[in-house]
Amino acid sequence: MDINAGDTAWLLASSALVLLMTPGLAFFYGGLTRAKSTLNMMMMSFITIGIVSILWALYGFTLAFGAAGTASATSPDPSNGLWGHLSWDGLATAATTTFGAQGDQVPTIVFAAFQLMFAIITPALISGSIADRTKFISWSIFATIWTTIVYFPVAHWVFDSGTDGSGGGWLANWGVEDFAGGTAVHINAGAAALALCLVLGKRIGFRKDPMRPHNVPFVLLGAGLLWFGWFGFNAGSALAANNLAGIAFMNTQVATAAALCAWLIVEKIRDGRPTSVGAASGAVAGLVAITPACAFLTPLTSILLGLIAGSVCALAVGLKYKLGYDDSLDVIGVHLVGGIIGCLYLGFFSTDEINPAATNGLFFGGGGTLLGKQAVAALSVFAYSFTVAFILGWIITKTIGFRISSDAEVEGIDLNEHSETAYEFDTQSSTGAIPSGQLTGRDGAKDQATSEGDGG
Numbered sequence: 283m284d285i286n287a288g289d290t291a292w293l294l295a296s297s298a299l300v301l302l303m304t305p306g307l308a309f310f311y312g313g314l315t316r317a318k319s320t321l322n323m324m325m326m327s328f329i330t331i332g333i334v335s336i337l338w339a340l341y342g343f344t345l346a347f348g349a350a351g352t353a354s355a356t357s358p359d360p361s362n363g364l365w366g367h368l369s370w371d372g373l374a375t376a377a378t379t380t381f382g383a384q385g386d387q388v389p390t391i392v393f394a395a396f397q398l399m400f401a402i403i404t405p406a407l408i409s410g411s412i413a414d415r416t417k418f419i420s421w422s423i424f425a426t427i428w429t430t431i432v433y434f435p436v437a438h439w440v441f442d443s444g445t446d447g448s449g450g451g452w453l454a455n456w457g458v459e460d461f462a463g464g465t466a467v468h469i470n471a472g473a474a475a476l477a478l479c480l481v482l483g484k485r486i487g488f489r490k491d492p493m494r495p496h497n498v499p500f501v502l503l504g505a506g507l508l509w510f511g512w513f514g515f516n517a518g519s520a521l522a523a524n525n526l527a528g529i530a531f532m533n534t535q536v537a538t539a540a541a542l543c544a545w546l547i548v549e550k551i552r553d554g555r556p557t558s559v560g561a562a563s564g565a566v567a568g569l570v571a572i573t574p575a576c577a578f579l580t581p582l583t584s585i586l587l588g589l590i591a592g593s594v595c596a597l598a599v600g601l602k603y604k605l606g607y608d609d610s611l612d613v614i615g616v617h618l619v620g621g622i623i624g625c626l627y628l629g630f631f632s633t634d635e636i637n638p639a640a641t642n643g644l645f646f647g648g649g650g651t652l653l654g655k656q657a658v659a660a661l662s663v664f665a666y667s668f669t670v671a672f673i674l675g676w677i678i679t680k681t682i683g684f685r686i687s688s689d690a691e692v693e694g695i696d697l698n699e700h701s702e703t704a705y706e707f708d709t710q711s712s713t714g715a716i717p718s719g720q721l722t723g724r725d726g727a728k729d730q731a732t733s734e735g736d737g738g
């Protein structure tokens with residue numbers, strides 16, 4: 283079968299949109315932190331781009347989409363994946379794939395590039411739960427190992443439908459619905475985030491010192507980039523420029539808009555004032571919740587999902603104060619809770635009137651079978667990710683250490699981990715020259731002395 287040029291172009295564009303989400307996440311998280319932690323927070327997102335891209339080319343695609351289920355975290359199959367059947371000969375012949383319910387023909391390398399962007403952003407999401415206190419090298423090691431032994435296998439469970447002749451993942455074969463990653467991305471990352479913030483413990487001054495977002499425009503910019511890129515995330519998962527992509531696109535928009543409004547309503551009722559940070563957070567909560575469900579719902583039920591997700595997540599972010607865990611940037615309250623809501627919601631409102639490949643939910647005459655499967659999927663991914671992340675975090679803590687020193691945390695993680703500060707307030711000399719010992723970044727590669735941070 284010939285390659286469909288239109289579908290291929292759409293998938294390439296979608297891949298670029300999804301990659302943009304990770305820098306968008308860096309802005310979103312960077313704005314939510316204190317000024318002295320901004321660069322470290324953003325770097326935790328950017329380093330995942332570098333690490334995961336290499337892992338995906340070496341063996342990640344093999345683990346997630348290996349033929350006949352022969353690839354696993356402990357026994358990769360080098361005859362499959364980018365390192366195997368996408369050898370130079372395979373690339374030259376533009377091998378095609380039929381992944382997805384529609385069986386659309388696009389080059390396998392394009393499908394692999396699209397899935398890579400999902401693999402990149404998933405560990406980056408985790409980083410927000412451990413802001414202000416994490417060694418950069420320890421985070422890099424964690425991201426490498428967790429992505430290898432958690433994300434790649436879970437992506438296989440959820441995304442590999444086996445339509446390329448492979449055995450497929452057990453959740454996909456069982457009929458679990460997750461169109462774009464509610465389980466594989468958001469529940470997966472949220473569970474790991476909970477594990478790590480328990481391992482690392484609370485920030486110094488948690489619930490005592492003010493820890494307000496230092497740059498709200500950054501937060502709004504990041505949320506806008508995430509919203510924009512999410513259309514590639516969801517509509518791109520149709521793997522074709524077709525009606526299903528249009529449905530996913532529209533449902534993504536209306537659910538996100540509804541969640542934004544719902545979060546602001548909760549803030550108005552609870553606190554007396556709606557906030558811009560609340561608007562950004564509500565939008566992200568809606569994007570998270572609609573991710574698994576975007577191609578299985580009507581626009582009306584998508585709006586309802588957004589209203590539920592925005593309201594519940596707005597309340598869920600306060601659980602850390604009641605239960606005593608320090609989830610710095612509310613990854614658990616937004617991504618874990620939002621992912622679970624979207625996953626379970628399908629058990630009630632999924633309909634084959636929208637997508638012939640869908641299983642009808644409880645309210646569309648399908649009974650409780652799909653709801654049960656969705657619950658098992660959410661629980662399985664949560665349990666696996668949480669357990670592995672907790673053990674891995676504990677091992678790193680007991681060996682090289684996962685958390686920076688107390689003095690470094692108080693002074694500022696940017697200065698201590700990167701010899702940089704996000705904002706330079708020192709008065710320059712009248713000649714405009716930079717004082718000796720204050721060069722940072724590329725200009726300071728050979729002069730690592732730094733000035734005092736702003737300590738914001």
